[in-house]
Amino acid sequence: MGWIVSDASSFEWWGGLKTAHEITISAFLVQMTRWESVVKVINKLREKQLNKIENLSKLSVEDLEKEIRSINFYKTKARRLKAFADKVAEEGGLENFLKIEKRPILLSMEGIGEETADSLLLFAGNNVIFPQSEYLRRVMSRVLGKKLTKSGAKQIVEEKLNKDLFEYKLFHAGIVSIGKAFCYTNNPNCDKCFLKPVCRKYNYETL
DNA sequence: ATCCTGCTGC
DNA sequence: GCAGCTGGAT
Structure with missing residues (x-):
């Protein structure tokens, strides 16, 4: 059955970005920001060979600000990206940094909360961890008909899904798609x- | 005007 | 728990 693809890396997860570097950079940029805006900036960075964390660390914060000016909270994000790039250099490269045992270090860095940390670990690092997004909380709360916290929704998903990279990525993609297309806040x-x-929610009008 | 795959500091 | 960050698209 050659057409059955078990390698999750060959799919267009995370908006189609392929490399761990671009996924990581975009994870900082996308916070409270439209994905379309992020893609434009990533494309520009790629043209300038700035789509790698090590190359970003060579820029000053001011120059980095100019590169990402069209992004929401660009000043804050330039500062955070710069600090992250420097940290990656210390830790001996990005691949070495995106591992489960590094999660506490990731969380200790400015600009990396639970959602971003786990998104990085899943999509850039290929670890079986489920990101607890606002989309997840909203969709799961309505489908199950009870108020969930982000971490509560994450717990349920990690309990129910097989510990499989493909399932995690696909389920996350599904939740995000539904959240964007239908399951608005209001x-x-x-x-x-x-x-x-x-x-x-639909069948019993709860939540 | 309002929305947009959050996080930080209070 | 919530204001602030901060700007482009619609």
Whole structure:
């Protein structure tokens, strides 16, 4: 069965970005920001060979600000990216840094909270960890018909899914897709949503 | 005007 | 728990 692909890395996860470096840079940039804006900046960085963490660390914060000016909170994010790039250099490269045992160090860095840390570990580092996003909390809360915290929703998912990289990435992609397309904070578009057959909010008007 | 795959510091 | 960060797109 040659067409059954078990290698999760050959799919266009994380908006189609391929390298751990671009995924990592975009993870900083995308916070409270439209994905489309992030892609534009990543494309520009790539043209200038700045799509690698080591190359970013050679820039000053001021120059980095200029490169990402079109991004929401660009000053804050330039500072955080610069600090992260320097830290990666200390730790002996990005690949070595994106491992589960480094999670506490990731979380200790400015600009990396739970969601970003686990997104990096899953999509850039290929670790079986599920990111606890606001999308996840919202969709899972409505489908299950009870108020969940982000970490609560994450716990349920990690309990139920097989410990499989492909499943984790696919489920995350599904949650994000549904969150963006239908499951808005206000006035969710439940009629169009393809989860409505199994959603408690839709069927019982809870939450 | 409002929205956008958060995190920090208070 | 919540204001602030900070700007482009619609």
